[in-house]
Structures are given as structure tokens and as C-alpha cells.
Amino acid sequence: MHSVTVLGSTGSIGESTLDVISQHPEKYTIYALTGCRQLEKLAQQSVQFKAKYAVVTDETSAVQLTSLIDDLKGTTKVIFGADALSEVAGNNQVDIVMAAIVGAAGLLPTLSAVKAGKRVLLANKESLVMAGSIFMSAVKQYGATLLPIDSEHNAIFQCLPYNHSHNGKSTVSKLILSASGGPFRTWDIEQIAQATPAQACAHPNWSMGNKISVDSASMMNKGLECIEAMWLFDTSMNDIDVLIHPQSIVHSLVQYIDGSVLAQLGNPDMRTPIAHGLAWPQRLSSGVADLNLSEIAQLTFEQPDLTKFPCLQLAYNAAQAGGDAPAVLNAANEIAVQAFLDKRVSFPAIAQIVEMTLESFDFSEPESLAAVQESDSLARVSAESVIKRLGF
Numbered sequence: 190m191h192s193v194t195v196l197g198s199t200g201s202i203g204e205s206t207l208d209v210i211s212q213h214p215e216k217y218t219i220y221a222l223t224g225c226r227q228l229e230k231l232a233q234q235s236v237q238f239k240a241k242y243a244v245v246t247d248e249t250s251a252v253q254l255t256s257l258i259d260d261l262k263g264t265t266k267v268i269f270g271a272d273a274l275s276e277v278a279g280n281n282q283v284d285i286v287m288a289a290i291v292g293a294a295g296l297l298p299t300l301s302a303v304k305a306g307k308r309v310l311l312a313n314k315e316s317l318v319m320a321g322s323i324f325m326s327a328v329k330q331y332g333a334t335l336l337p338i339d340s341e342h343n344a345i346f347q348c349l350p351y352n353h354s355h356n357g358k359s360t361v362s363k364l365i366l367s368a369s370g371g372p373f374r375t376w377d378i379e380q381i382a383q384a385t386p387a388q389a390c391a392h393p394n395w396s397m398g399n400k401i402s403v404d405s406a407s408m409m410n411k412g413l414e415c416i417e418a419m420w421l422f423d424t425s426m427n428d429i430d431v432l433i434h435p436q437s438i439v440h441s442l443v444q445y446i447d448g449s450v451l452a453q454l455g456n457p458d459m460r461t462p463i464a465h466g467l468a469w470p471q472r473l474s475s476g477v478a479d480l481n482l483s484e485i486a487q488l489t490f491e492q493p494d495l496t497k498f499p500c501l502q503l504a505y506n507a508a509q510a511g512g513d514a515p516a517v518l519n520a521a522n523e524i525a526v527q528a529f530l531d532k533r534v535s536f537p538a539i540a541q542i543v544e545m546t547l548e549s550f551d552f553s554e555p556e557s558l559a560a561v562q563e564s565d566s567l568a569r570v571s572a573e574s575v576i577k578r579l580g581f
Contacts (some may be wrong), residue, residue: 190215191467192220192282192283193206193283193467194223194280194286194287195219195222195223196223196277197223197224197288197313198223198224198234199224200290200398201397202459203224203289209463209464210238216473218238219241221240221244222238222242222244224244225245231245232257236258236261239263242266244269244277247270248269251267251268274298278307279302279304279305283305285307286299286302286307286308291400292523293520297558299316300323303328303335304331306333308333309333309335309336310336310467311337314417319516319565320516320555320558321416321419321420321515322554336466336469338462338466339417339462340440340457340459341414341418342417343466344441344462345366345422345442347465348442348443348451360446361424361444361446362444362445362446363428364418364442365431365441365442365443365444366415366430367440369435370408370433370435371392371406372388372389372392373406376497378496382536386403389402389407399530400527400530407498407500408493408498408501409500409501409503412502412518413504413519415429416504416507416508419508433490433491433492434490436485436487437457438454438455438480440455456477456480460475460477464477499540500522503543504518511552511554512552512554513552516561516565517546517552518543519565520564521543521569521575522543524568524572525539526539533581534581542575545578546571546575
């Protein structure tokens, strides 16, 4: 029996995690669930899974959530604040932590789980984008088990042998991350310029939150995933490719020096990588339908268009620049995406805001988590300033 904390339980990854766990009550119990705004959903989850703790961001939300849980006759204790998040992630009663808080807010509690030596199921790519060197050093220092949950990184993890080197030299020549291309793959630049938040969030294959859906539409999500892959698999951007695969059946590929290419395939359902992470190194039924390739009939691939999707190129550039450039990239993108969702800026302005924010920084190597947070904070201020300068 494993005790699980789900950071971000009300989001799509959190819900999928709880769905898999609900199928195996003999294997998993819930220690804590955390959420931000969807208090009714968090209350229902807390009662259904008999969570010991539920964590929210502030005292007002905590009072509201306590009332909701009481109405449902639940016994979950409600706590709040950043310290509470870190506590339920690192508590000695917890075995597994699903890190699914979207954005920079997920960094500190995820790092707390790492420092407590937990099995960390990483669905928060920003932890590595912002603080890759610090984060991976902590994984090694504290003996945490880090398992990637993003479908692309989980696919690569499954396609890599435990030891992929021979005589100290890697037998892997290339990591290939697949991308659906998002809802605007077949649109021209003029159409994309008029895109609405609703259209950007209408992903053709995956059910995701608004922020990640917009990142998928701009292909920034794939750029962030490339940076994440660099840290997860100890490689450089020169050894990572992106391939558009509209069917989202091939989740990623690994190319070896002998010409072999291994791929992980499956229906586009996040319960597959979640079940893999929960059960690793064993396997666990996830509730996902079996893949029927004869029904799909055709798998297609194409190169990404960096002219239509400049955010992907910006992510490449930030990765090559190194230091705190990825943290600045991520922070500026979070501000720009929220401004787009709020209908303050156009879809093409997302890339423009990120690019102008990057251009305003002199990058340096952050020596501490505080330095990373400082770069993140300054980038957010700069991005807001850019929005004002552009007249939005």
C-alpha cells in the first residue's frame, strides 16, 4: 500500500491520477490533495478518497473548503499556504508525489518532495525549465526517484534502456519528441493572427487545462518539453528533434547509433504514463482502451514550421543561451498566455512579448533557488511592461 500526495488534484492530470488510483484501492491511499480555485471539486475529491489533508493557497479559500467538506460529512483537515504545500509533499508518511501544479507555482513543493527522497511523478515541466541544474542536483543528492509523466518524456523513458552507454559513450544518437501540432497546425499565418482563446484551447487530441492548451497551440509547450528533456536525459538541444505527428499515437522516439529507432505508442490518454509512473518498475491497468492500429490505419509525420510557430524557436534559443534564460522564457510566457486568455493581447503577441522580454535580459547562471525566483519575478514585471509598451 502506497500513500500518495497529488499536487494539483483538480487539474486534468490530477483528475486522471485519481481515476487510475480509484481502480486500485488495494494499492494506493491518498495522503493529501491540493488545489487553487476549484474548491467544490477539491472538496468532493477529498471526501471520496478520504484524504488526510487538503491544501489551498489562502485562508479565505481554506474556510470555504472546510465548510464544503463538512457539508459532505468529510473528515479531511484543510490547511493553506506555500509551507503547507511543501509539508504535504515532503511528509514522511508519503511515498509518492504527483507533481501536477501548472507553472512556476509547482517548483517549491516539487523540490520539497525531491529533498524528502520521494518517488516524484513529474508533470510540472516548469520545475526543470526554471531550475534544471538545481533540481537535478537535488534529485541526486537526496536519492529521489524522478519519473517523467509528460507523455513525450515518459515515452522516451520507456524507450531508453536502464544503462544507455557503452564504454562510457552513449548509444543514443537522438531523442525525438512528437507533437500533435495543436489546433492551428493547418491554419495559415493570417488565420492564426485572428485566433481566439476558445479556438486555442480546442486541442484536437488531448484534454488539458487552458494554459497548457494555449502552449500547445503556440508550440511553446514543445519548446519547454525540449528543455525539460535536456535535464531529464542529460543531453543537449543539438541531440533533440521535434516531429509533428497529428494522430498523437507515437508519443516520442529514441534513435540509436546502430540505426534502430524505438517508439512508444498508445492512445492519447494521460492515464497511461500516470499508471506507468505509479507502478514503475511494474505495470498497472490504467483504464485506457487498447490501441488498434488497423482502425487508425495511417500515421503521418512532418517537420514543425518555425515561421508559423515562433515560440518553438524562442525556446530553442533560450535553451542554447542557458543560465536563467529558460526561467525568463517561462515567466514571460505565463504572463503572455494569461493576457491572451484574458483577451488583452492577440495570439501572435504571445511570441512577441516573450521575445522582447528575453531581449531585455542579460542572462547569468543562477547559483541558488532564490536567484531563479528573482529572475522569474523580474521577467514577469518585464513582460507586463512589454504588454503596456505594445499598447495592449
